[in-house]
Amino acid sequence: MEKEKRLELIKLLLKNNKISTVRELAEILEEQYNLIFSMTTVAKDLQELNVTKVPNGANQSYYVLPEKNSAKSYREAFKKYRQDSVNSVIVKDSYILIKTEPGFARTINYCIDQMQLPHVLGTVSGNDVIMVLLKSAEEAEYVKYLLLET
Template sequence: MKERLTRLKTIRKLIKTYRIESQEALLGYLSREGFAVTQATLSRDLKLLKVGKISDGHNGYVYTLPGDEERQESEQSVVQDFLRGYISIEYSGNMVVVKTYSGHSDVVAGAIDSMNLEEVLGTISGRDNCVFICLRQGVSGEDFLDTLKLKIPELDE
């Protein structure tokens, strides 16, 4: 029983660490970790762990643990909120101003806050169409924009 618990823990770790697309790939990782497991046993383990498959956003599917899918959907929602509301981004030193469509400043500020960017000290939503972002000491607007583009590749700034 102890080996099974250790194996289940290892499966969780592997799914969180690697982009695993198939049981064959997962069996390979498990083998490298020292587990000799049949495909049938792995299937039972995946069912017990409630592992699912979700789109990788390109042209394939990857294994995911319960809760990961909701987290990914939430992250996508935050990105969509930002993209729907912003018009432009300008910066000077460690201050950034995001111009938004009328009525979208709260949503865009909330999206930035939800991204938990280490560079951001805080946001202030304007009355209607502007978000002020104060960056941490030593972080430039360009640094912020580079990080934001990593989170939101669709950003066209």
């Protein structure tokens, strides 16, 4: 099977199923389509398609395809959360701490990750706090500005 056709099939499967692992995807390809690919090949295909995992409540997370203009839609979602659920945004050295209402940090953290902000090295969240790591204090101030601009 040609690579492009394989990628299209994977897109179709991800749109119509909540697939949690590379192994699960490879098994579906084999069982339903009689196509056998190594898990390495399937993992590389997922990476090429820029697939991400999203949480599914208390259950396992699952793969989703990137949405068109997804960064913009997540920026809009973050603005809504910022108004209702963000209590404070503090810059300390090369990181930003965002204090949220209890239970909202992971959701807001996911929005921040999907916004694809420049200079962000990574994010970590707990129940009510998010830490955004950057290289310098100047970059932290800039990203804070991007997060808080209206």
